[in-house]
Amino acid sequence: MVCRQDQELISDYIDGSLELGEQAQIERHLADCESCRAVRDDLLQIVHFSHQLPQHAPSGAVWSRIEADVMEERGSWFRTVSWWAWLRTRHFNLSLPQMAATAAAVIIAVSAVVLVSRQDAAQNNAGVIAPRASGIEATPLSNPDFQQLEKQINRLSETVEQRKVEWDPELRSAFERNLLYVDQCLAECRHQLNNNPADDVSQELMLNAYREKVRLLEGFERF
Amino acid sequence: MSKFNSRQTRSPALTALVITIVSACLLVGATGFAGPPGKFERTYTPQGSAHLTIANVNGLIRVAAWEKKTVCVRADAAPSVLIEDRAVGDDIAISVKRNFRLGRADFEVSLPAESSLSLRNVIGNIEVQGITGHISVNSIDSDIRLLRVNSSSIDVKVTSGDIYFDGELREGGSYSFQSMKGDLDVTLPGSTPFNLNARALSENINLGGFLSSLTGASRGTKGVSGSYLKGGSRLTLTTYDGRILLHKK
Numbered sequence: 001m002v003c004r005q006d007q008e009l010i011s012d013y014i015d016g017s018l019e020l021g022e023q024a025q026i027e028r029h030l031a032d033c034e035s036c037r038a039v040r041d042d043l044l045q046i047v048h049f050s051h052q053l054p055q056h057a058p059s060g061a062v063w064s065r066i067e068a069d070v071m072e073e074r075g076s077w078f079r080t081v082s083w084w085a086w087l088r089t090r091h092f093n094l095s096l097p098q099m100a101a102t103a104a105a106v107i108i109a110v111s112a113v114v115l116v117s118r119q120d121a122a123q124n125n126a127g128v129i130a131p132r133a134s135g136i137e138a139t140p141l142s143n144p145d146f147q148q149l150e151k152q153i154n155r156l157s158e159t160v161e162q163r164k165v166e167w168d169p170e171l172r173s174a175f176e177r178n179l180l181y182v183d184q185c186l187a188e189c190r191h192q193l194n195n196n197p198a199d200d201v202s203q204e205l206m207l208n209a210y211r212e213k214v215r216l217l218e219g220f221e222r223f
Numbered sequence: 224m225s226k227f228n229s230r231q232t233r234s235p236a237l238t239a240l241v242i243t244i245v246s247a248c249l250l251v252g253a254t255g256f257a258g259p260p261g262k263f264e265r266t267y268t269p270q271g272s273a274h275l276t277i278a279n280v281n282g283l284i285r286v287a288a289w290e291k292k293t294v295c296v297r298a299d300a301a302p303s304v305l306i307e308d309r310a311v312g313d314d315i316a317i318s319v320k321r322n323f324r325l326g327r328a329d330f331e332v333s334l335p336a337e338s339s340l341s342l343r344n345v346i347g348n349i350e351v352q353g354i355t356g357h358i359s360v361n362s363i364d365s366d367i368r369l370l371r372v373n374s375s376s377i378d379v380k381v382t383s384g385d386i387y388f389d390g391e392l393r394e395g396g397s398y399s400f401q402s403m404k405g406d407l408d409v410t411l412p413g414s415t416p417f418n419l420n421a422r423a424l425s426e427n428i429n430l431g432g433f434l435s436s437l438t439g440a441s442r443g444t445k446g447v448s449g450s451y452l453k454g455g456s457r458l459t460l461t462t463y464d465g466r467i468l469l470h471k472k
């Protein structure tokens with residue numbers, strides 16, 4: 001399963017709305033793919049924080065404002081369609097040098113946009129996969145302890161995923177529930193470290209949380 | 224003619240009886256041979272201080288100290304649960320065999336106060352009362368209660384569940400309580416000196432009456448450490464999604 005397909009399903013996976021077969025496929029892929037795991041962790045974090053948000057009921061004026069915005073958009077869309085129709089029926093008379101210059105300008109503009117968007121994507125991925133390096137402390141995932149624990153977790157996860165299908169539903173539910181708690185804790189630790197890479201307490205808690213994940217997986221590996 | 228008639232009336236009755244017996248067998252099989260729960264009961268006589276290990280999967284574990292020198296272990300278990308025990312010298316190990324089915328076994332243990340304990344579980348609450356020996360508790364989904372405990376070494380780890388401690392700390396002792404998702408509620412005598420290291424990712428730490436007397440303290444939103452009454456034993460409290468609550472007795 002390629003990452004793009006998986007990432008589209010991760011949200012459903014977290015919501016528990018996937019079929020068992022799809023769920024197993026996602027979990028197998030997550031055991032191997034760091035970037036998808038990072039996406040999963042971010043989504044878990046969003047879910048966690050959203051549960052903590054206070055609930056607000058929108059006022060009656062909100063719909064009126066939305067309706068007004070929609071009407072304004074519709075007006076501008078019709079204006080855009082008219083402009084496009086005018087453009088299609090327009091005739092341009094350009095000499096060869098003028099056409100070459102126009103083509104060169106278009107190529108340069110497109111290349112610039114592609115280069116800028118690639119740089120943004122690379123920066124975003126670095127932020128998702130690992131916390132930003134402060135220059136003072138090494139990033140947690142570059143720490144050999146973390147790397148060792150990640151390897152252990154991947155190995156144990158693979159074994160547990162294979163055995164999980166035969167478990168009693170209550171046992172499977174207990175495992176998934178507690179794994180989710182640990183992953184939420186890890187996501188929260190990463191979030192704290194993203195905000196403050198020099199946060200010693202969060203670093204310590206994150207290392208401890210990794211160890212807890214190993215303990216959890218070892219506990220269930222023997223079933 | 225009469226023989227023919229009697230054969231006709233006997234066949235449906237016989238068929239009904241066979242169907243009933245087969246259905247009953249299938250029903251019993253489908254419910255996992257449900258019958259009266261299994262009982263496990265053993266008494267051990269250690270020569271010195273016992274070291275008891277219980278590895279359960281699903282069910283309660285209740286341990287209480289008593290005046291006798293023997294160790295008594297009782298369990299009410301589902302028929303599908305297999306409990307094994309092994310006693311070598313003063314080391315007693317009792318384990319529930321793991322299989323795909325999550326049968327329940329509830330343990331009740333009575334043993335001398337100076338015994339040491341190592342309790343493991345996956346799902347099910349654990350309670351320990353009156354023990355003075357080393358205590359290690361390692362579980363996944365459990366609430367843990369430690370009452371009237373006066374041990375020099377306690378290590379409790381759960382993934383989800385609350386930990387409640389009401390006991391004493393000994394000079395030079397080491398006490399560690401950790402829950403990923405759950406509260407740590409610790410009640411101590413006001414005269415107990417200790418070195419505290421409390422960490423809560425949730426930033427919810429309430430030291431109660433101990434806060435004002437904490438010296439050499441380092442305080443952040445997620446962690447508090449310091450010495451109470453010049454320090455002594457080492458108390459480490461860690462929770463991620465939960466509260467740390469300290470109460471003075």
